Amino acid sequence: MIAYIVQRFLQSVLVMAAVGFVAFSLFAYVGDPITIMLGQDYNETERARLAAQLGLDRPFYVQFFKFAVNAMQGDFGISYRLARPVSAVIRERLPATLELSLVAAILALAVGLPMGVYTGLRRDSWLSRVFLTVSLIGVSLPTFLIGILLILVFAVILGWLPSFGRGQTVMLGWWSTGFLTASGLKALILPSITLCLFQLTLILRLVRSEMLEVLRTDYIKFARARGLRDRAVHFRHALRNTLVPVITIAGLQLGAIIAFAIITETVFQWPGMGLLFIQSVSATDIPVMAAYLCLISFVFVVINFIVDLLYYVVDPRLRIDRGAVGGHG
Amino acid sequence: MAEATEFSARQGVATPPPGVLKRAFDSDVFYSFRHSPITMLAAAITLLGFIGAIFAPWLATQNPFDLRTLNLMDASLPPAWIEGGEAKYLFGTDNQGRDVFSTILYGSRVSLLVGVGSVLLALVLGVGLGLLSGYVGGTIDAFIMRVADVQLSFPAILIALLIDGITRAILPREAHDAAAVYVLILSIGASGWVQYARTVRGSTMVEKNKEYVQAARVIGLHPVAIMLRHVLPNVMGPVLVIATIHLAVAIITEATLSFLGVGVPPTQPSLGTLIRIGNNFLFSGEWWITVFPGAALVIMVLAVNLLGDWLRDALNPKLR
């Protein structure tokens, strides 16, 4: 058990280090920060002074070490575009993105999973066909277009819901939440639907195909041959086995929601990290890009780690593995 | 004796050897194609989309990016069938007097170019790395698959954004605009290779231990020749399925990047750029500037997705 966790943890650290290196390379070698900060007009003394101040004259590994130490303390330097510390900017934007992603993730799971199970079990019913058709359309509709259509219908034509922003927020310490006001909750509806729809269809299709796969296995046939009730065969045996592979991919998909929030936030002018990232890409604001990259990877690594632990809980073959039979797909 | 009796036993049901065309027509894949009207419709739409894109200069009523053909008097006209619309502007015009129908034709040209280009790039990259990984194994395999794992945990759109951001920082602005299409192909293609590589690797590992590959190795065929001639044909089915579905994803990704403003420049708009431009006029009621390019995009992607779904089921009958 402990060996398993340690191994997974070390893997996570390794991935984080690799991403950190990419981020640092961005930081150090892409574009010329001095040109970006000083503009085209500067003399050599000014340049040297700034280079020394930013530590750019140090050897490569010293710079990387310094970057890593700073990054671990949440210090990613100063945003070129906003001329403020990156950490402060991100802290302002973080709650908006996390709240939106959380609602979207819960929606995607709570709706996608039952729909997937249903279409897997009743594969020939008309409702399954409807679900599948809708899911295919869902996969074919780009997220931004869903957002635009929702805005067109519910904000422009019907005027029921706001088309942009978070509504009123309440500060809980440094965390600004939209959960506590009516306008904040109303503002969440369209963006969270937009954000969850694509993941929802993916989860639906994934659960369905895994379910069909499991229903063909010998142990399900044998469970039927033992005369177990359909309910037990479907929801005890088939569903549990379906969840094992679904957990991994669903976990990754939920992580992807935070990254996909970039699109939704742009459409709804939602003041989160995604919008910040897009603005930074357009303005080549490298420190913010690097920080965002590190933060997103951190979220992914954490989710991956949790998924691995969940796997461990769900699959006894990992828990008590005697080496002979084992592993997972 | 045994052969003779077996032959006579089969004779009753055997058909004369058909020609290649006849055999293709008779194959299971084609059978399921002919018996699925939706698939045939999807194929027709896809074909129409490609024809429209390729022959845009001849099909469009105007070149929307030639300023001389534009007339500001005709700006913001609604579609032809709505009060105030004009017959020559079927889907209406935008704020600069460009015919929306023509912009869609030109836009899908860029969209499909980027889509097909990035699929080809990802395919070559993924199939190549997958073959290498599966056939050689060992450290190379472990390394490639580890990179694939890490990359797979990041959404393609994020990787594409990142690559785009980096090239933006490296290249001067004008050069970036000029190279935008290639940058997009590079970023979308590079973010999509993993699936090909994984599938091909898996199949290669199965195939390489089969006797015919072993035999090819024994008679001294070069490994590359073995892979290309013997292993590759066996993995093409699943690769074709992935490529079809990837085409839909690539078109969406391109549209999304362009919508986010980091894709192709407005002087050479794709469908995503058109939607982005039109989005600004949504609130003033000129919905057609957004809705028609959006519908064109969705219909095209839906058709390709339907083809991909059908192909997957047709090549893998046990899934049905």
Add this chain to the structure above:
Amino acid sequence: MSAPATRANRPLLDVRNLHVEFPTRRGRLVAVDDVSFHIDAGEVLGVVGESGAGKSLTGAAIIGLLEPPGRIAGGEVLLDGKRIDNLPAEQLRRIRGRQIGAVFQDPLTSLDPLFTVGQQLTETITTHLDLSESEARNRAIELLREVGIPGAERRIDHYPHQFSGGMRQRVVIALALCAQPRLIIADEPTTALDVSIQAQIITLLKRLCRDHGAAVMLVTHDMGVIAETADRVAVMYAGRIAEIGPVADVIQRPRHPYTVGLMGSIPKLDRAVPRLVQIEGSMPRLNAIPTGCAFNPRCPKVFERCRIERPELFPVGGSAAACWLHATTLAEAARG
């Protein structure tokens, strides 16, 4: 139907003119073609044949677990004189496990990997019998002990992957027996096991079924297993029964040329056979079964009638064979 129809006591399982077919776009494939046999209470019937001969499908059809699009296209299956092939799904489910137990080929894949063997046993017991959770558990431990799993009290809480293949097949047998069914359908129960373990499992299966008074339909392609275990044997070929009768008769005096070939291909220790006999050719595919007798293209004794008319089962000695060579007596009787 052959002679057994006139029996005074009713058979436990009576399969009459069973047809199983698979609709495909190139027409229907008939996988089980007009198969009739019966099993008496406590009897072991071996069903033998090459793979694809329809033995497993016959078993699946009896317990109503044919995989779509496969379906029963005709005939009847009677359990205790009552038809079960046309029962609604829910009633058929109550019969599975309770009246008819099943043992599948591969013990490695027959058990749900995510549940302990105890959970799988108790759920089966409480589904069919009116026992409390703890009573069911005690019964489960007892069963595990009975199938020869050492340390049953401890092993009951283990997961399938913690058992070896042979031990898992013992668990599967315990699962098949746990609601005291009167018939066990064992589909190739030893094929996936090591040779050294096969005999143990067969002996166990036979002993347990005798102790519990359960009849067995033993599907296998291993004539040796049949010889040791079965009371009667049915030889299947291309979806049809070629020969059926008491094991001793069929083995020592095979009547159907296919059975003759089958017996000739088994090495014997007690007799010096110069060389093993091989049947030429291979079993036809389902879409290319010849008219007349399905075996006619491979039959060394084939004659005109075999190619035209399909033989029914004719009684010969103690058994019955579907071969025109043995038609004389009956055919004359029927026409006379």
